[in-house]
Amino acid sequence: MSLNNRYEFVFLFDVKDGNPNGDPDAGNLPRVDAETGQGLVTDVCLKRKVRNYVGLFKEETPPFEIYIKEKAVLNRSNQRAYTALDLKPESKKLPKKEEDARKVTQWMCQNFFDIRTFGAVMSTDVNTGQVRGPVQLNFARSIDPVVSAEHSITRMAVTTEKEAEKQSGDNRTMGRKFTIPYGLYRCHGFISANLAKQTGFGEEDLELLWDALINMLDHDRSASRGEMSPCALYVFKHDSPLGNAPARKLFELIDINRISEGPARDYNDYQVSIREDQLPSGVQLIKYLE
């Protein structure tokens, strides 16, 4: 069953003493908007986490297999058995080859969660190989400017004999890591019911997506990330597939304000206020996590 409603969502997450998304251009410092000092987390960084969570949770099996994989989450040697679905071509008029391409693309959508959700480019000489996924994510941005701290750390071992000789057996090297003490990030997402129809993204996939957003940070622990946690997931559900209100009007209903003095170090330093009384008709607000 594909979707009959348009959705927008606001996903809030925070980071404590960690680096949510390193900038390869700045020696892996946390990404910041140079003009405002606000922290940034790219769309692709969050999509990677959704993929990893679904890969882990659904154990990489169709119809929830993940196309763009990270090695850590899968068993490489497994030969996947797919069910080749006999699809009826949508229109008889199309030339044979294009029909064929469409079938293959549809088949990929059916087996792979990430292709169905985010789309993929599978270009051949016919341009039906490109799928636009229904789920569109923007960059996440921190509410307040973030401050990056640089920490020098030492390692009590060396990698090579040569290094050991150089230090005459001292065997110590220094490294650096970057953290931000605290940052609350806000990400906006969009789900098009019309594009969901084209890729076959259904209600079950949608539930899985909310699940992934809520739980993915708990399965993405590492030395660099620090403590990242989901804080809130607010979903605007429109009555119609085309939507009932402009996305911006809905996002504006959610305000996040500082309620403490000094630098923020916790989610409790913020207050989220939602003007629910101003919710346009035909739009429902669902709080999956608060």
Next chain:
Amino acid sequence: MGFCLEVSGEFACFTRPEMKVERVSYDVITPSAARAIFEAILWKPAIEWHITEIEVLNPIKWMNLRRNEMESIASFRSAKTAMKEGSGLLGIYADEQRQQRASLLLKDVRYRIHGEFTMTEKAGPEDSAAKFADMFRRRAKKGQCFNQPYLGCREFSCDFALADEEDGAPAINEDRDLGFMLYDLDYSDPSAPSPLFFRARMDNGRIAIPAKDSEEVRG
């Protein structure tokens, strides 16, 4: 029939075709990206959108961003084989095919875009321009769209609103020769879309867009 949309977004990237590995945006939105915004709100095979004028409302600002991207695209051939045989290894391994690519993006953009549509030969007897005009106006007013429109790349979604030209903010007071710019792709041969270019000039923040069949648009 003419319409006017005001669109704005935090970031935008209208990639120059000559610099698309490490993406560099044009200074302003291209007619083809502007057309896609109208189409995200309403499009049917019976109509074709044309952009007539672009007004630049915010100063042109830049930002650099580097991301990890993939080297290859999904393989059509192995997908086909796996589909036929019912088994096989598909998937791309992110850490084996990683590329770091920079993008030079636009920041805080706001445009007023003027567009109109004409009926195509695919229009049926029940289709009329007035019907589509009403439908477009209704959707744009209510914030309805087929999919959320974006500024060049999907991660840079944009707000849109039906604009009132009289009350709107003025275009920036700047003249700029934008050089040769992508006009749109010519899809008359769907298997090989070919790019069209035009010489873009911004006068007082306004860019006049020539008609597709005019002499100013070249392949």
